[in-house]
Amino acid sequence: MSRESLAKLQEAHAFNPAPLRGELYELHVPFDEMTGGHGCEQSLTDALRRGERVALVGISGSGKSSITQNVLGPLVEGLAPLPITVAIERPEIAQDPAEFAGHLVQLVEQWVVNALPKQAGRGREITTPHGSLGRISRQRFSVAPQWLSAKVELAYELQQASAQTPLSSSQRMDQARQLLDLIRSEGLQPVLVLDDTDKWLNTTWQPDAATVRAAFFGRVVRVLAEELATAAVLAVHPAYLEDDEYRSAAVFLDTTIHVPKIPGAAAVGQILGRRAGLALDLTDEQSALGQAIDPTALAELFEHYSRHKPDMRKHVLLTAHTALAIACDDSADQIHARHITVAITEANEG
Amino acid sequence: MKLSGRPLLDTRPDHELFVDRSDEITRIRAALGQGLNCLVAGERGSGKTSLVRALMFEERQGADPQDVGLPRLLYVRGSGAESASDLLRRAVEALAQYQGVQLATGLPGTSGGLIAELAERARRGSVLMVLDDAPAAAGNALFGALRDELWSIDLRWLVTVATTDSATLLRPPADAFFESQVTLDPLPDDASMEILRRRMGEAPERLLAEAASIGGGNPRRLLDVAREFDGDYSKWAEFASAAAERERALAALGRPAQMLAAELELLGGASASDDRLLTAMGWTRPRVVQVLAEMEAAGLVTASSLKSGQGRPKKVYKVVSAGQFLKRRAQAQVQTQAKGPTKTQSKGPTS
Numbered sequence: 037m038s039r040e041s042l043a044k045l046q047e048a049h050a051f052n053p054a055p056l057r058g059e060l061y062e063l064h065v066p067f068d069e070m071t072g073g074h075g076c077e078q079s080l081t082d083a084l085r086r087g088e089r090v091a092l093v094g095i096s097g098s099g100k101s102s103i104t105q106n107v108l109g110p111l112v113e114g115l116a117p118l119p120i121t122v123a124i125e126r127p128e129i130a131q132d133p134a135e136f137a138g139h140l141v142q143l144v145e146q147w148v149v150n151a152l153p154k155q156a157g158r159g160r161e162i163t164t165p166h167g168s169l170g171r172i173s174r175q176r177f178s179v180a181p182q183w184l185s186a187k188v189e190l191a192y193e194l195q196q197a198s199a200q201t202p203l204s205s206s207q208r209m210d211q212a213r214q215l216l217d218l219i220r221s222e223g224l225q226p227v228l229v230l231d232d233t234d235k236w237l238n239t240t241w242q243p244d245a246a247t248v249r250a251a252f253f254g255r256v257v258r259v260l261a262e263e264l265a266t267a268a269v270l271a272v273h274p275a276y277l278e279d280d281e282y283r284s285a286a287v288f289l290d291t292t293i294h295v296p297k298i299p300g301a302a303a304v305g306q307i308l309g310r311r312a313g314l315a316l317d318l319t320d321e322q323s324a325l326g327q328a329i330d331p332t333a334l335a336e337l338f339e340h341y342s343r344h345k346p347d348m349r350k351h352v353l354l355t356a357h358t359a360l361a362i363a364c365d366d367s368a369d370q371i372h373a374r375h376i377t378v379a380i381t382e383a384n385e386g
Numbered sequence: 387m388k389l390s391g392r393p394l395l396d397t398r399p400d401h402e403l404f405v406d407r408s409d410e411i412t413r414i415r416a417a418l419g420q421g422l423n424c425l426v427a428g429e430r431g432s433g434k435t436s437l438v439r440a441l442m443f444e445e446r447q448g449a450d451p452q453d454v455g456l457p458r459l460l461y462v463r464g465s466g467a468e469s470a471s472d473l474l475r476r477a478v479e480a481l482a483q484y485q486g487v488q489l490a491t492g493l494p495g496t497s498g499g500l501i502a503e504l505a506e507r508a509r510r511g512s513v514l515m516v517l518d519d520a521p522a523a524a525g526n527a528l529f530g531a532l533r534d535e536l537w538s539i540d541l542r543w544l545v546t547v548a549t550t551d552s553a554t555l556l557r558p559p560a561d562a563f564f565e566s567q568v569t570l571d572p573l574p575d576d577a578s579m580e581i582l583r584r585r586m587g588e589a590p591e592r593l594l595a596e597a598a599s600i601g602g603g604n605p606r607r608l609l610d611v612a613r614e615f616d617g618d619y620s621k622w623a624e625f626a627s628a629a630a631e632r633e634r635a636l637a638a639l640g641r642p643a644q645m646l647a648a649e650l651e652l653l654g655g656a657s658a659s660d661d662r663l664l665t666a667m668g669w670t671r672p673r674v675v676q677v678l679a680e681m682e683a684a685g686l687v688t689a690s691s692l693k694s695g696q697g698r699p700k701k702v703y704k705v706v707s708a709g710q711f712l713k714r715r716a717q718a719q720v721q722t723q724a725k726g727p728t729k730t731q732s733k734g735p736t737s
Contacts, residue, residue, distance in 0.1 A: 049421040053565055054537055096562050101534070122531045124470050124497045146498070231534060234559040239530035240523040241470065273558075354422075354565050361420050 039369050041316060045328060046364045050315035051308060053097075053353035061109030064102040065310050067296045070303035076296055080107050080269065083291040084115055084227050087267045089260055091286075093274055094295030097349035100271040101231055103295065108227060108269075110182040115267075116224035117181055118143070119231065124241040131251035133259035134205035137212035140228070144215050145198040151184040151191040183224070190222050209263055216266050228260060228268040233276060253285035261288035297346045301331075301338035307348070308334075308356055329371040333359070336376040355379045388585040391609040393435035396443035396461075404440045405580045407433070410568050411441055414544065417566030418456050418514060423543045427552040428570030430652045431606025434546040437570065438516050441544075457512035459544070460484050464520040470528035474500035477515055481507040501535045508541040517545045522554035523665070530560035537563075550645060550666070572603020581605060582612055593622050600629045600708070606651075614709040621712075628715060629708035635684050639677075646677050647686065647705050655704035657692070678703050685714055 045051075067076040080103065083090045094100045108117035120140065123129055129139040184191055197215055202208050219226040230236065233252075242248045260268050270289070276282040286292075298304060309325030318324040337359075341351040356371070358379035363371045394400040410426070414437075417424040428434045442459045460480045467473045475493055478500060482488075485507065494500050517525075525547065529536065536543075545564070547555050556564070573581075578598035582589065601608030611629055636644055649666050650656055656663040658674045667674065681687045681703075688706055691699040706714065 046420075052421055054423070054563075056538060056540060058538065096558055121498065121535060124527050124531050125495075232559055235531050235533065238558055239526050239560065240554065240557070241527040241531045349562065350565075357420060357422075361416070 039364075039367060042328065042360070042369060042371075043364055045312060045315050046360050048315035049357070050311045051353050051357040051360055053349045053357055060102045060105035061111075062314065063311055064099070064106040065303075065306045066106060067099070067103070070306055071296055071299050073296075076293060077103060077107050079291070079293055080104075081112075081115075083293075084108075084267045084269065085225060086290075087225060087265070088290035089257070089268045089270070089288060091270050091272045091289045091292045092295065093272045093277065093292060095274060095345050095347060096234070097347035097351075098295045099348050100295055104229060104231055104269055104271065108229065114223070114225060116183050116219050116222075116226045117229050118226055119181065119229045122235055122241065127242050127248070130236045130242060130248050130256065133255050133263065134208045136256050136259065137264070138208040140212050141198050141208065141215060144194055147181065147184055148191045148195040148198070152188065152195065187222060190218065193218050209259075212264060216264060226266050228264075228266055230268065230270045232271045234273055249279065250281045253279070253281040257285040258288050295346075298338070298341060298348060298352065301334045304338045304341065304352055305329075305334050307352060327370065328360075329356075330373070332373040333371050333376050336373045340376070340380055350383075355383065358382060389609050389613045391431075391606045391613070393433075394439055396439040396446065398443075400436075401440060401443045403581075403584050404436055405573070405577050405584065406440075407437055407570070407573075407577075410437060410570060411444075413566070413568050414441060415456065417568075418542060418544060421542060422565040423563055424545070424566040424568060425552070425556070425564040426544070426546045426568045426570065427549050428546070429549045429604060430648050431604045432570045432572070433605045434548075434570060435518050436605070438518055438544060438546060442516065457514045457542075458484070459514050459516050462515060462517045464517050464525065464545075467521050467524045469524050470532055471495075471497050471500060473517065473520070473524055473528050474504060474532075477517070478503050478507060480515075481513065484513065485510060497532060498535075501532065501539070504541070505539045508539050513541070515541060515543045517543060520545050520547045520551070520555060522547070522551035525551075525555040526557050526560050528560075529555070529563040530557060533559055533563050550648075554668075573605065573608075574603070575599060578603060578605070578608050581608060585609075586612065593626075596622070596626045600626060600633065602633070610651075611708060614707055625708060625712055628712035631715075632686065632706070632708050632711040636681075636686055639680055639684060639686070642677050643681055643686070646674070647681070650687070650703060650705045655702050657700040657702050659700070681705075685711065685718075 068074055068078050080090060080092065084107070092100050092103060108115055118140070120143065123139060123142075126135065126139065128135045130136070184194075194215055197211065197218060200211070202211050216226045236242075237245060237249050237252055257270070260266055272282070298307070305322070305325055308329060309321035312324040312328050313319065313321035316324050337352060337355060340355060341348070344351050355376060356379075359371050359375040362378050362382075363375045366375065368375065388403060394404050414424050414426065426434055426437065438459075438461070442461065445456050445459055448455050460477075462473070462476045462480045464473060464476075467476065474497060478493055481504065487507075494503055520528075525545070529543075529545075543563075545555075549569075575595065575598040578601050579591075579594040582594050582597060597608060597611050600611050614625060614629075636647055646667065649663055652666075653660070653662060658678055659671050663674065664671060678687060678689075682689060686706060687703045688710070689701045689703050692702045693699040
């Protein structure tokens with residue numbers, strides 16, 4: 037690879053460990069593709085299509101969000117992901133099923149504002165002049181799921197159904213159910229996405245984490261299964277598996293999928309190749325990668341990943357990202373093993 | 387002499403007083419240049435604010451059409467923010483001010499609305515947020531609970547935090563937000579001496595070395611020391627001894643007393659029920675009262691009554707300076723001599 041192309045990779049932040057969320061579905065190389073199995077993305081897709089509640093288990097940085105975004109990406113058919121963001125002003129949504137249902141209704145109400153054509157101008161388009169990937173350099177900032185934009189009539193009906201303000205707990209629950217039924221009536225399987233339980237349970241926006249954890253797993257998760265009867269994916273950290281409250285909620289989670297480890301240096305090459313290809317606008321990803329990084333560097337990177345907890349973001353992407361900058365500073369035309377070594381050393385010192 | 391302990395600003399006169407932490411600045415610049423979020427942690431008074439202001443000044447000086455430097459750095463003060471929404475509101479206001487936009491209507495009341503507002507403004511130009519002195523709880527809620535929403539915005543963050551607050555701020559999932567972390571270690575003695583040279587002009591090297599040693603690599607403490615003797619070098623040896631003794635007395639009481647002293651110095655004094663103090667320490671009021679009592683007995687804090695509103699007056703505690711420690715020691719010695727020889731030594735400054 038020429039120095040110019042390597043510089044272009046760096047300029048595009050091709051190996052950026054924290055890309056914009058909207059980019060994840062395209063950047064992600066399915067674990068099933070890397071392992072040759074069907075136990076990850078395929079299993080998740082199948083379970084969600086069956087309307088199940090799925091626990092996706094993995095440490096921070098292992099790829100939970102990427103898997104979810106990939107499986108529920110904009111091109112998926114038949115599934116309607118509903119990303120449930122936290123509302124830090126209302127800690128009760130993580131503890132009280134009726135409040136959770138009310139929160140879902142409010143989110144839908146906000147999404148339709150962006151989805152309906154007469155208000156489409158209110159959708160926020162973001163240009164990313166600093167560090168964007170080549171092929172996907174324009175993003176829309178909107179919490180509205182993309183599937184909704186293509187369903188104008190449904191968006192209108194959801195707007196009508198979410199506009200009323202019910203007073204009682206049972207009315208709130210009924211309203212949430214009604215919205216989910218509307219989505220189903222379009223032939224779509226609604227999927228509630230709670231990406232990262234730590235966001236819900238471990239941060240300081242919750243006054244008492246232990247109580248919240250008990251209420252979240254004991255009541256909210258149960259309501260997903262029994263009252264709303266909706267498919268859902270919960271990104272769960274392995275630490276919760278030993279938690280009594282989680283165990284008691286496990287009966288309401290139909291499927292548990294553990295995020296696999298990256299199987300080898302070739303798979304690391306696939307991950308980086310996808311990103312290099314996108315950044316350089318090349319369809320031949322492996323050729324792009326082969327020019328960008330030499331095989332011994334890939335082996336070194338995989339070694340580094342294998343020595344630690346399977347944190348792809350930190351031990352593969354961040355290291356490659358740093359090594360790329362070092363290689364450019366070194367006026368090299370390729371990332372070599374020595375650049376990986378320096379990047380690892382820098383990370384250890386930092 | 388320019389011995390104010392205030393943080394330096396990103397102005398030319400202040401930049402001349404900044405003694406370079408070139409290694410740290412290089413690492414921060416590299417991280418930000420690579421599009422990574424960066425957290426700078428350091429003890430109170432270690433110069434975090436001055437550091438980011440120096441970086442802002444240098445970047446501004448280097449800003450020209452040919453320069454491929456960092457995006458414009460926008461300063462946001464974090465101290466006093468009570469929630470993630472507070473922090474978001476300040477960030478939006480800083481962006482609006484930079485963009486010359488009057489916020490005619492009120493900002494959204496929810497974090498979701500504020501995030502959308504921030505995204506809308508961030509897309510209008512490439513900027514980088516400098517959140518200085520992030521409060522632990524509000525910072526954790528922002529970079530943890532709202533992490534994914536922040537990741538959805540093409541906006542990088544440089545955040546500073548007190549070492550005592552960093553564990554709370556970085557509680558997962560916020561830890562993943564900061565791909566790069568820089569710790570401000572104590573300044574070496576030669577850098578501390580250089581700070582004093584730039585602010586005091588000529589002074590005996592021996593005194594500078596002693597002051598640097600007492601300052602322990604903390605610029606704010608160093609300047610506190612230098613202000614104490616205010617150009618009068620005649621009592622310096624005695625002063626240096628008192629300052630060292632004060633530090634030893636504090637160390638003898640242990641880590642809790644040292645942490646409490648640092649917070650009291652930052653707040654400029656506080657009562658045992660001061661919410662700011664309790665929040666910063668993460669202690670109960672009885673625990674604060676207990677440690678304050680130990681410090682008062684050791685002559686390390688003074689207490690004065692402050693009447694405000696109804697109810698009993700509050701006791702406000704302040705950490706004694708080395709100069710006060712020196713005076714109190716001298717007074718205690720006079721009292722001891724007036725009483726004649728005693729068989730046991732008293733506590734505090736006379737010990």
